[in-house]
Amino acid sequence: MSKEIHTLVIPLEATERDIHIVSGALNIVGRLRNAALGEMLERIQRMKWDPRWKAAAEIKVQKDKNHAYRELRKEYKVSSQDMVRVCHKHWKDSKWMGDRIGGRIATALASEMWQNLEEYLFAHAGRPCYKPSVERSMVWNNDNDSGLLLRNNCIEWNIKTKRKSLHIPLDLKSISNPRRRHLEGRLAEGALRRVGIKRIMVRGQWRLFAVICMEGAPYRSAEYLSEIDTLCKDVVGLDLGPTWLAVVSKDEALELPIATEERLAQDQEMRRKQKNRQRALDRSRAAANPHSRRKNGRSVSNVKQPQRTKRGQKRQLKAADEQRKDRINRQKDRSNAVRTVMQAGIHIAMEDLNYKAWQKSLFGRRMLITSPGEFVSRLQREAEMLGGSVHLIDAYKARASQTCLCGKYTGKKKLSQRVHECPYCGLAAHRDMVSAALVRELALADEQVWDEGLSKDSRTKHAAIEAILSSCRTPSSLKEGAGNPGGSSCVLAATSSNQDTESSVAKVLLCEKLKSDPEVKTYHNSHVPTCEESAVQRLGASRKAAVMNPQHKQSLLNSG
16 A cells, blocks of 8 residues: 655755756756657657557457557557666766766656656547756656755755755745644654755746655644544535535535635736736737738748847746746635535545536636636545545436435526425525535445445435434635625525425525525425426436337336
8 A cells, every 4th residue: 555645845045056057957857858758759659550559449358458558568668667768768878967967867757757658648648748948847856865865954966066066955944833843753754755846936036946755644733633523424515616615514514615706806807917918928029029020910920039028028927926826826725625625524425527528618717717626636635634535426326416305306407597496395495505415415325325326216215314404604705795606695594394295304405595586486486397297307308209108108107
């Protein structure tokens, strides 16, 4: 079982000479990457052009298919070991790279490139591209035995310069005392795996940071850990959206924003300024390179524009610095949302969603800010660190937005319909809260239902609950002024349940603000569909013709 690994980024007290030396070494690492990547991509291309590659894809038996692919990769020398050999070959043949970077750095670079090549080889990602060597910003060592090392709170790098080696101390004053003590304790225990140097542009100037990779759990404050009950075995249901997420546990329910309204407004203003700044940069570049424009103002294709004005360079540095700040703020928002969810429970149940489909359909620009996929990854890491887990349920089998807590199918809803109304049990609540509560009930069901998913027959049997949310609370970010895109704040109250329902639902959620909304129909004023209408709605528009079959129609009425 592999140990848990985490990284810690600490600023370095680097001088201008240190930054100059490290920038030259990063340039060499970038050139080595492009050279080794080009040779390995040629091998992969020749392997894919081989007729045996296409024949292997048509093999039906998976074992035989894997054997055919394995033989092709062995023949064309496409593996992680071959990647290391190619990288070391270019490193040795250069006759000068060995004076600036060590062989362990070349090995670490080969491991980094092989991860990208493996994803491209199995069609999990696109083709890796060449990158300018001057833009290389990160260098890793393979271990902490030689080369790039961390010794006595200093980064030491054996580079052949006028000095014997590069010696840059850590800026430990920039981190808190508890975090510094945690770092010193982990280093004393021998948890250090390797170290790297990262170069970042901050306020128009290059700064160096040490990236320390260590074994074990990362630092967490005592106040944060005291608010989390790691011994609680209760499951928390979570319904994730492009901007908001609903959390339902045994005792509470809350709705959190992945990105606050202030952050969304700031991002919109930043995009407007970025658009104007990019136009100004284009005009400045055209004025500094008149040979690249025609008389009518249009640009000439395949003509370089190397000249940059000083004002244009300042604009570009300012834009990069603003993007860096915005990226840090978004990471803080996601971290705060994850920690709030962990306070509700460390065992999370949620639907397995396709976030790429969200990005391609309606929420492309919004997902640039919120990044729900990255939020889920951070949530999984935090839950595992605290001893919990994240269970992903098949969204097609769960149908959380189309099913009520009483077990009845209520049909599909439009995105603009933010209220769940059940004509059978009278439940009226925010749709995200109902979905989160239903996902929680699926997680609490027996193992057979958990593995196979809920069928139409077992849905009513296992979805009945005795009580729903004995108490609820609203976070401060959702009080007056924050608002909800769905049109309601998440202040919930319990009402009496319908006595005629088949399920024993003891409490029913009801949003206070929904009472005053004229567009929302109450249960008494809404139309209750008949069994035949419910069956037609369950089948969907594409299968309405099947209801005309008498035998199939009778089976639907019996099951409904």
